[in-house]
Amino acid sequence: MTDDAPARGRRLWLRGALYGGIGGLMLLSGCASVPRPDALITGRAFSLQRLYIPPDAVFEAVLLDVTNEGEAPVALGRQRLEPAGQAPFDLAIPFRKEQVQRNGKYVVQAQVTLYNELIFYTPGVNPVMQDPAFQRVDVMLEPYVRTDATVNAAIPFAQTHWRLLSVGENAVTPVAPAAEGAVPAFLQFQPAAGKFPAGESQGDFVGSGGCNRFLGTYRVQGKSLRLQLTRTSIRLCLDGGGDEPAFLSALAEARSFVQRGRELELQDEDDKPILQLRAQEGAWRGSSPMSRRTRRSDWVAGWFSFCSVLKKTSATKNRPGHAARSGSSSEVSGDRTGQAVKRSSASRYLAAVLSTTSRGRRGAGAVLSHGLPLMRTDSSQSRTNCLS
Numbered sequence: 001m002t003d004d005a006p007a008r009g010r011r012l013w014l015r016g017a018l019y020g021g022i023g024g025l026m027l028l029s030g031c032a033s034v035p036r037p038d039a040l041i042t043g044r045a046f047s048l049q050r051l052y053i054p055p056d057a058v059f060e061a062v063l064l065d066v067t068n069e070g071e072a073p074v075a076l077g078r079q080r081l082e083p084a085g086q087a088p089f090d091l092a093i094p095f096r097k098e099q100v101q102r103n104g105k106y107v108v109q110a111q112v113t114l115y116n117e118l119i120f121y122t123p124g125v126n127p128v129m130q131d132p133a134f135q136r137v138d139v140m141l142e143p144y145v146r147t148d149a150t151v152n153a154a155i156p157f158a159q160t161h162w163r164l165l166s167v168g169e170n171a172v173t174p175v176a177p178a179a180e181g182a183v184p185a186f187l188q189f190q191p192a193a194g195k196f197p198a199g200e201s202q203g204d205f206v207g208s209g210g211c212n213r214f215l216g217t218y219r220v221q222g223k224s225l226r227l228q229l230t231r232t233s234i235r236l237c238l239d240g241g242g243d244e245p246a247f248l249s250a251l252a253e254a255r256s257f258v259q260r261g262r263e264l265e266l267q268d269e270d271d272k273p274i275l276q277l278r279a280q281e282g283a284w285r286g287s288s289p290m291s292r293r294t295r296r297s298d299w300v301a302g303w304f305s306f307c308s309v310l311k312k313t314s315a316t317k318n319r320p321g322h323a324a325r326s327g328s329s330s331e332v333s334g335d336r337t338g339q340a341v342k343r344s345s346a347s348r349y350l351a352a353v354l355s356t357t358s359r360g361r362r363g364a365g366a367v368l369s370h371g372l373p374l375m376r377t378d379s380s381q382s383r384t385n386c387l388s
Contacts, residue, residue, distance in 0.1 A: 040093065045140075047142065055083060058080065059080070060112075062075050064109060067103075072161040100130055117154060122141060149256070154262050157189060160279050167246045182240065184210060185210040189203060191203040200219075201219075202217070212241075215230055220257075226255070
């Protein structure tokens with residue numbers, strides 16, 4: 001009887017090679033299925049004043065989809081230069097044409113960071129036109145004013161989508177989930193046009209408490225921060241947004257702030273933290289490292305980032321538009337006990353909102369409903385009508 005060990009070894013080797021080849025082909029087919037960028041946003045990031053860029057600085061430019069107001073912007077493409085070199089910077093942001101919709105809104109933002117601390121940024125709004133013939137954007141870089149509150153900031157205080165993490169001193173306790181069909185609790189500051197002294201700014205802010213939308217004004221002087229709510233919607237939410245009354249109350253009590261990297265902390269008059277927020281993930285993440293050699297081949301810049309971008313874009317488009325009216329008569333049980341419980345919850349909720357949004361004012365701020373536009377908090381509508 002002959003020894004068949006060599007033959008068996010050859011069979012095992014051939015089987016391993018076959019399986020390995022099949023696995024390699026599957027991997028290559030998976031990579032080939034990733035859509036490659038087929039368009040570029042070009043332009044220049046410059047400054048009217050002479051800028052000195054440190055040798056270890058990093059330049060980033062990103063194309064953002066800001067179509068859905070109140071939601072975190074989605075990064076469609078980005079460019080990263082490490083090391084940055086000296087200004088001006090030639091923009092070459094890769095993206096997919098199919099991601100740009102006819103009625104969408106798109107902007108370009110750029111910044112320069114040093115050891116994850118912001119030193120230059122683009123304070124204005126730089127819109128992008130959908131027509132490929134006009135997809136060139138020039139952006140202006142300005143020094144980011146560093147105060148005691150922003151010395152460790154990695155992103156700008158204004159024009160950033162700040163997602164609420166926790167309310168109160170205990171940052172470990174997570175915020176309650178948003179109500180069905182509502183935007184998760186957030187803040188976003190929009191600076192007013194004009195020149196202000198260094199370290200000072202003012203403008204409007206928008207946000208959501210996880211149930212209702214609201215508007216207000218803000219003023220920054222160094223580390224000092226004052227917020228004033230001016231408009232709000234009033235929607236009764238029984239399925240989420242439980243931290244909204246505490247969130248709105250904390251906004252009224254905020255007296256200062258501090259930024260640490262991508263996080264924002266609002267503090268009361270005793271410098272105790274009352275709100276913890278973080279820049280929404282996805283706005284500046286998912287990029288692949290680029291060296292200076294990729295200036296001539298910026299198509300590679302977005303290659304590895306578009307898988308996550310497409311998933312986030314698809315998830316954003318598939319979100320439910322509007323939920324059914326909460327607290328409606330169809331949800332209220334016929335027995336008097338159930339009605340009393342819901343009426344009591346609605347009364348406490350409405351009282352918390354009104355006490356925050358109408359300090360020193362008269363009248364309720366809106367109508368108890370879902371999907372209605374924001375209304376002024378100093379309207380003459382009777383409060384009793386909100387629960388009828």
